[in-house]
Amino acid sequence: MPRERAFLVGAELKLGNPLLPVEDSLEELARLAHTAGLEVVGQATQRFDQPNNATYIGSGKVEEVKTLASELKADVIIFDDELNPRQQRELERIFGEDLKVLDRTALILDIFALHADTSEGKLQVELAQLEYRLPRLTRMWTHLARQAGGRAGGMGGGVGLRGPGETQLEVDRREIGRRISYLKERLDAVRAHRQRHRAKRQQTELQVVAIVGYTNAGKSTLLNCISDANVMSADMLFATLDPTTRRVVMPGGREVLFTDTVGFIQKLPTQIVAAFRATLEEIIEADLLLHVVDTTHPHAAAQIEAVEDTLAELEVDHLPQIVALNKADLLPAGYDPVEELAIEDPAVLVSAVTGQGIEALMVAIEAAMIQYLRPLHVFIPYKRGDLLSLIHERGQVDAEEHTAEGIRIYGRLPHRLLPWFDKYLVSPER
Ligand SMILES: Nc1nc2c(ncn2[C@@H]2O[C@H](COP(=O)(O)OP(=O)(O)OP(=O)(O)O)[C@@H](O)[C@H]2O)c(=O)[nH]1
Ligand SMILES: [Mg+2]
Numbered sequence: 001m002p003r004e005r006a007f008l009v010g011a012e013l014k015l016g017n018p019l020l021p022v023e024d025s026l027e028e029l030a031r032l033a034h035t036a037g038l039e040v041v042g043q044a045t046q047r048f049d050q051p052n053n054a055t056y057i058g059s060g061k062v063e064e065v066k067t068l069a070s071e072l073k074a075d076v077i078i079f080d081d082e083l084n085p086r087q088q089r090e091l092e093r094i095f096g097e098d099l100k101v102l103d104r105t106a107l108i109l110d111i112f113a114l115h116a117d118t119s120e121g122k123l124q125v126e127l128a129q130l131e132y133r134l135p136r137l138t139r140m141w142t143h144l145a146r147q148a149g150g151r152a153g154g155m156g157g158g159v160g161l162r163g164p165g166e167t168q169l170e171v172d173r174r175e176i177g178r179r180i181s182y183l184k185e186r187l188d189a190v191r192a193h194r195q196r197h198r199a200k201r202q203q204t205e206l207q208v209v210a211i212v213g214y215t216n217a218g219k220s221t222l223l224n225c226i227s228d229a230n231v232m233s234a235d236m237l238f239a240t241l242d243p244t245t246r247r248v249v250m251p252g253g254r255e256v257l258f259t260d261t262v263g264f265i266q267k268l269p270t271q272i273v274a275a276f277r278a279t280l281e282e283i284i285e286a287d288l289l290l291h292v293v294d295t296t297h298p299h300a301a302a303q304i305e306a307v308e309d310t311l312a313e314l315e316v317d318h319l320p321q322i323v324a325l326n327k328a329d330l331l332p333a334g335y336d337p338v339e340e341l342a343i344e345d346p347a348v349l350v351s352a353v354t355g356q357g358i359e360a361l362m363v364a365i366e367a368a369m370i371q372y373l374r375p376l377h378v379f380i381p382y383k384r385g386d387l388l389s390l391i392h393e394r395g396q397v398d399a400e401e402h403t404a405e406g407i408r409i410y411g412r413l414p415h416r417l418l419p420w421f422d423k424y425l426v427s428p429e430r
Contacts, residue, residue: 007074008043019302035237041072056087079103085135102160120190121242127183128275208257210286214303215263217294218326221352223260243282250366266306270313289321295337296330323347329354373412378424381406
């Protein structure tokens with residue numbers, strides 16, 4: 001099948017303060033399009049005070065784009081910002097039957113559909129796609145479905161239409177509604193199963209580090225480098241959709257779980273990140289965030305900001321953070337990313353490919369984990385040797401005092417272990 005040809009459209013708000021200038025945002029959109037298997041044949045931008053209610057860009061610009069796209073034999077027009085259902089419908093009407101209209105969100109969902117490989121991942125993508133499409137349902141979907149020969153499921157609809165089977169899109173909204181309820185039920189079942197797994201994992205009481213960062217920063221490569229994870233890493237956007245967790249022995253001997261997560265990107269609606277609940281739960285329940293940055297990227301600073309914004313929206317920005325300034329092997333000598341990027345959190349320069357700095361990163365993570373342990377003052381009878389070893393293995397003993405009945409300990413522990421010691425807490429006045 002020849003690659004579909006895409007024409008990109010970006011807009012610049014005069015008053016807005018975007019993370020990236022419009023040209024750079026379009027360059028990123030082109031990478032997304034490329035990842036989705038499209039060939040980019042042209043682009044246009046417009047500067048305005050406010051998006052047009054009906055067509056997002058102004059009507060003159062719409063005509064200009066239509067002419068250009070037809071000259072360049074484009075099959076798809078992709079808008080760099082999310083179109084609301086009304087704009088989507090109106091643009092489809094103007095561009096006619098032979099030009100698909102997509103926006104950044106639909107494109108990202110399409111890539112997700114290509115890359116999801118666990119059953120939960122697939123269910124999540126299909127649900128997110130249907131919920132996104134439901135209010136935007138127009139003749140476009142049915143039209144293309146007919147073109148695809150009414151094939152059930154599969155990838156026949158081309159970019160933006162992959163994932164859910166076309167036949168499901170031919171049917172009316174009510175039936176899509178039914179499919180959505182069904183998917184939600186299936187997801188609930190899969191999630192209940194995962195919850196049981198997680199509960200089991202929590203019995204091991206290991207601390208968890210969630211690896212977060214912009215897409216393509218090197219998160220999966222880093223996890224592979226510090227463990228035997230064998231996670232797919234690739235030079236494409238959104239290679240990872242499902243969390244992978246590995247146990248890693250830290251330099252001080254402490255065992256910690258590291259979990260790889262879906263990458264972030266600017267202009268990614270938070271609902272979409274939220275749809276990837278498996279990944280999110282890993283982030284929310286983490287003890288520490290390892291923020292991986294591609295320091296060689298020309299817009300590393302904007303990427304860091306986009307990640308910080310997403311973490312804030314997900315309400316996990318209170319978690320302690322360590323920054324891994326990755327791809328150090330490609331940096332020119334003398335470039336200091338800590339200064340250039342104005343990094344405030346503790347940061348280590350690393351290369352997940354050559355292994356440079358990884359040992360120092362592990363030491364920094366372990367030190368941070370100890371720093372964030374909760375202080376504890378307990379008196380433990382000798383017969384509770386199990387609790388004594390738990391403190392030594394998982395926590396930190398700052399001082400201990402042996403008496404005839406047991407040991408008084410001033411130390412620190414991960415918060416999830418505290419309940420075990422409730423009975424032996426020494427009250428402040430004692
Ligand atoms: N030179 C160099 N390349 C790296 C380094 N770390 C990662 N890469 C490359 O960067 C690309 C992206 O790496 P991934 O590990 O897939 O990135 P990711 O953050 O998991 O990306 P998503 O899962 O798509 O969000 C791959 O081509 C890696 O080989 C590094 O330290 N140095
Ligand atoms: Mg990855």
